[in-house]
């Protein structure tokens with residue numbers, strides 16, 4: 001099994017992540033808290049209350065972990081394509097795979113990465129939702145979790161080992177089809193490149209950016225549900241499952257709830273995925 005794809009996915013995932021994290025924090029807060037009037041209000045309040053550091057809460061952990069998740073995603077994607085089309089990454093430049101194969105390989109990569117992503121994503125979401133400033137005024141209560149490891153241990157103790165996979169089913173439903181869309185959009189946008197040639201950096205950036213935006217547009221409703229289920233364990237507001245969370249969120253807040261965070265997430269998705277695909281393509285190319 002070729003391993004370059006795993007390593008290239010790892011590095012490119014880390015680069016994309018740092019770039020997108022501040023947007024991601026605003027998105028998660030808008031999706032799960034009702035105190036903000038919109039993107040700007042959330043940014044201003046976060047900055048005033050917690051300084052610039054507030055936007056980078058919960059990042060250290062994903063940097064190692066999401067990089068690993070990306071390595072699984074790109075590694076499984078590429079190796080599934082190899083199994084389906086019997087062409088390696090290099091050969092696929094001359095013989096592009098069919099979109100149906102790209103879709104199946106994307107869904108497979110999406111499905112497998114969920115089981116690495118779920119606990120890390122849960123911890124990220126819980127830490128991002130802690131709005132206490134780092135320098136606390138004396139006498140104010142400390143945040144519930146002191147950091148990622150403390151958060152993981154506390155969830156394990158309070159909610160059991162299965163607690164670490166809270167929201168995993170919603171994540172599976174979110175990522176399996178939308179990772180198919182992600183890679184198909186990427187391949188579609190690369191169409192402007194002639195067979196056998198390498199796409200230009202601009203093409204890769206634009207194709208990666210659109211892959212991010214289109215897949216997130218479809219993924220957002222389940223992303224909202226996933227984040228709410230992940231937070232539910234903490235607030236003890238129990239939902240009976242994905243469907244129950246959908247119905248009760250829509251009843252209480254209207255259908256608009258399913259699009260919370262879409263704007264900020266699109267602004268984040270373009271640069272993050274542009275950089276991810278650019279570094280992925282170039283790393284693979286430089287290794288032959």
Ligand SMILES: C[N+](C)(C)CCCC[C@H](N)C(=O)O
Nearest residue numbers: 175178179182215216219272
């Ligand atoms: C498939 N889905 C839309 C869920 C994600 C696609 C993009 C994944 C990327 N690591 C990012 O964070 O933007």
